[in-house]
Amino acid sequence: MQTLNFETLYQNNFFLDFLDRKTQTQKFFNASFNSKEDFQKTLLAKENEEFLREELVAGLLVENKNLNASPKTLQNIELLAQNNTFAVVTGQQAGIFCGPLYTFYKTLTSVKLCEQLKIWFPEKNFVPVFWMETEDHDFNEVSKNYFLNQQGQLFEANYTEQPKTKIPVGNLIFTQKIDELAEEIFAKLGTTEFSEELKKIVSESYTKGNTFAESFGRFLHKTLGKFGVITINPHNSFWKEVAGVFFETAIQKNFEISKALFETAKELEKEGYKPQLNLPFENANLFLLLEGERRKLVREKE
Numbered sequence: 001m002q003t004l005n006f007e008t009l010y011q012n013n014f015f016l017d018f019l020d021r022k023t024q025t026q027k028f029f030n031a032s033f034n035s036k037e038d039f040q041k042t043l044l045a046k047e048n049e050e051f052l053r054e055e056l057v058a059g060l061l062v063e064n065k066n067l068n069a070s071p072k073t074l075q076n077i078e079l080l081a082q083n084n085t086f087a088v089v090t091g092q093q094a095g096i097f098c099g100p101l102y103t104f105y106k107t108l109t110s111v112k113l114c115e116q117l118k119i120w121f122p123e124k125n126f127v128p129v130f131w132m133e134t135e136d137h138d139f140n141e142v143s144k145n146y147f148l149n150q151q152g153q154l155f156e157a158n159y160t161e162q163p164k165t166k167i168p169v170g171n172l173i174f175t176q177k178i179d180e181l182a183e184e185i186f187a188k189l190g191t192t193e194f195s196e197e198l199k200k201i202v203s204e205s206y207t208k209g210n211t212f213a214e215s216f217g218r219f220l221h222k223t224l225g226k227f228g229v230i231t232i233n234p235h236n237s238f239w240k241e242v243a244g245v246f247f248e249t250a251i252q253k254n255f256e257i258s259k260a261l262f263e264t265a266k267e268l269e270k271e272g273y274k275p276q277l278n279l280p281f282e283n284a285n286l287f288l289l290l291e292g293e294r295r296k297l298v299r300e301k302e
Contacts, residue, residue, distance in 0.1 A: 014273040024271045028264065036120050043121065046086060052242060059080045059238045060230055066216040070225035077230055084124045087230075088113050091131030094170050094216035095142040096159050096178070097185075097206060098223075106130075107220070111227045127230060130220060131147035132233045134170025134213040135287070137294040142169050150190040157185050165293045170213035170235050171207065178206050178215075247286075254284055254299055261285070 205219040284297035
């Protein structure tokens with residue numbers, strides 16, 4: 001088996017230095033994740049926090065049952081009602097045919113981490129959770145995917161039914177074009193011993209009448225459901241109600257939050273790193289769904 005160094009795959013110096021546990025990166029995090037001891041500190045901190053577990057379980061059961069989740073997934077959701085259960089969360093935008101390949105790598109990493117944590121801390125439970133980023137309105141980022149044809153050449157598959165307004169992509173309903181696109185892809189992929197099963201999974205997930213969010217969730221459950229992966233769709237109005245206090249705080253302390261983000265970006269630059277985002281200071285870092293369109297909020301005064 002060949003092992004590749006992260007430096008050959010990823011060129012973000014801040015990320016690489018964090019993995020190397022360099023001192024200048026540690027102050028930007030309230031926890032580290034390089035050892036059993038690091039995870040133990042995080043678990044102790046989380047044990048002292050209060051969570052709306054009853055609401056969490058109720059909402060997740062409805063969502064995941066609607067996506068035909070596996071029995072193991074439903075069991076994992078029920079475990080979240082217990083105070084000794086922790087979630088290992090990952091996520092990705094809800095792209096066509098589950099988006100980039102690393103969507104699966106991310107999900108399987110959360111599964112493997114749950115397994116390792118259970119070995120280290122057998123008295124606790126750990127469940128993998130996938131946050132489906134369904135509220136982004138950047139259609140171009142989620143409407144295309146890439147595959148290898150029979151000759152090993154990369155080709156692009158593009159869903160072209162673009163909405164006229166900036167609606168959350170998770171709400172976008174697929175037309176017949178998605179079925180046609182799937183047929184085109186399979187024609188170029190050729191046939192293997194897995195083709196028929198994969199075609200069935202795709203046809204039951206990405207099909208006319210389903211939304212981006214539904215299709216992504218169904219596909220993920222059909223392919224990785226046996227590992228008990230839980231999905232959450234943040235665009236569901238139920239979660240907005242549950243998170244009401246959080247949004248109130250984000251509004252009331254908006255200036256302080258923006259100031260902290262701005263100062264952190266400056267501190268990153270001081271340490272020789274490039275901030276991933278350079279947002280205007282007046283950004284409220286909140287969006288409002290108005291008449292179905294996602295609109296960015298800007299703070300006019302302190």
